[in-house]
Amino acid sequence: MADRRLQVFHAVAKHGSFTRAAETLYMTQPAVTFQIKQLEEQFNTRLLDRGHGRVTLTPAGDIVFAYAERILGLSDEMETRIAELTDELTGVLTIGTSQTIAGYWLPMLLDKFMKKHPRVIPRVFVANSENIENRVAAHELDVGLVEKQASDPALECTLACQDELLVIVAQGHELAAASSFKASDLQGHPFIDRDPGAAIRALAEDFFRANGVPPESLNRRAELGSLPSILHLVKQGLGFAIVAKAALNDYNNRGLVGISLEPRLFSSLNVLVPKDRFRSRLHSTFAEFAVSMFTNMERVEGPPAEVVAHSDTANPSTHS
Structure with missing residues (x-):
């Protein structure tokens, strides 16, 4: 108006x-x-x-x-x-989401939410978690779905669920027979990494650093903002990558092997909204709906199972 x-x-x-x-x-x-x-x-x-x-x-x-x-x-x-004088939610809802969430979690969430609120129009922006966090804090996006805890005090961040991060390699790769990987086991091997600002990259760097391997010493062959591109290069045998288990399944893991890290590493699905903004019923309802849906899924399916795939038919299962 x-x-x-x-x-x-x-x-x-x-x-x-x-x-x-x-x-x-x-x-x-x-x-x-x-x-x-x-x-x-x-x-x-x-x-x-x-x-x-x-x-x-x-x-x-x-x-x-x-x-x-x-x-x-x-x-x-x-x-x-x-x-809000009417019972029916309506209007445009701008959502920011990371690639993994956009590829796996978001379709289920939007399907359920839009069936319940058919007059809501979702408008989705996909980028890395750091970018999404900044845009929600700047009030450019109504709600953010990211894979790390927000560091900005202007944001309200709610943890919804977790997903295990796996090392993936092509079947037949020299690393494919391992039962798990310590940080030192991966040092020197070609690494297909995410782009700077991606939550999974930050989690992986923290993992290597905490386990005695400086991230700058890793043999990075590529840094990509596209998850399908990362999986494609790994399938071609160009190196290993670290991805969420949900993404591995969602992008068809035939030809890929998923192996747990030691100690195991997890990403989180977090829902972000601005603290200092007048929050409409639409924004609050969607944020609460997302947290409830993902929390309930994790509770029903239970904690993530140990994932090590060695055979051509192996298919790591998604826990949440």
């Missing part, structure tokens, strides 16, 4: 970029530029300075930005309060 020009201006000012604002608002860059031009014409003054690769506010822009934050916040709160 708020003026679209104010929404666009607020996004450009917040990100310091027309391109980033367009991505956030799901608009084209020319459309963003047009909205800003209209707003500047209305006030008959320049609101933004464009130069040196970044957009900054003029003195007039500072005033408009301060009022835009208040107006947009009140508009959101008003719409939410009116919507």
Whole structure:
């Protein structure tokens, strides 16, 4: 209900970029530029300075930005309060999720939630856990689903369940016959790693460091932000990787062997929401629904079983 020009201006000012604002608002860059031009014409003054690769506010822009934050916040709160007079949840829900969660956990969650609340429109953004955490804290996303505990004090982080992290290699690889791996067993072997900022990369680095292997000494052959790409390279015999058991199953583990670490290592599925934001019933309901669903799944299926696969028919099971 708020003026679209104010929404666009607020996004450009917040990100310091027309391109980033367009991505956030799901608009084209020319459309963003047009909205800003209209707003500047209305006030008959320049609101933004464009130069040196970044957009900054003029003195007039500072005033408009301060009022835009208040107006947009009140508009959101008003719409939410009116919507909550009815029993049916409605509206767009922006969700940020890591790749593993997007590939395995999220489809089940959205299926159940959308059947229960058919007028809700999920809008999903997939990135590494660090990126998601930052965007939820910045109020760019309503809810985050990540594989690590949040470090930002502005976020409320609830642990929903855990999943074991496994070393995976191609069948026939020299490491495939192992029953488990200590950190030192993997040192020197080619490693297909996740991209910086990924939760599983951080957990793996902590594991190696805690067990006497400096992460910088690992023989990294590649650093990839795409989980399917990692699994493909491992299948080709180019090295080992460390992935969540759920992801190994979800992306068809035929041709791959999953082996536990020693001591065993686990990732966690955490639900993030901002602490300091007016939280709509939609945001709270989805966050509570996600925590309840995953917690109940883990309780029903029990703790993760020891996973070591050696044969062509081996298929490590998912615990949660």
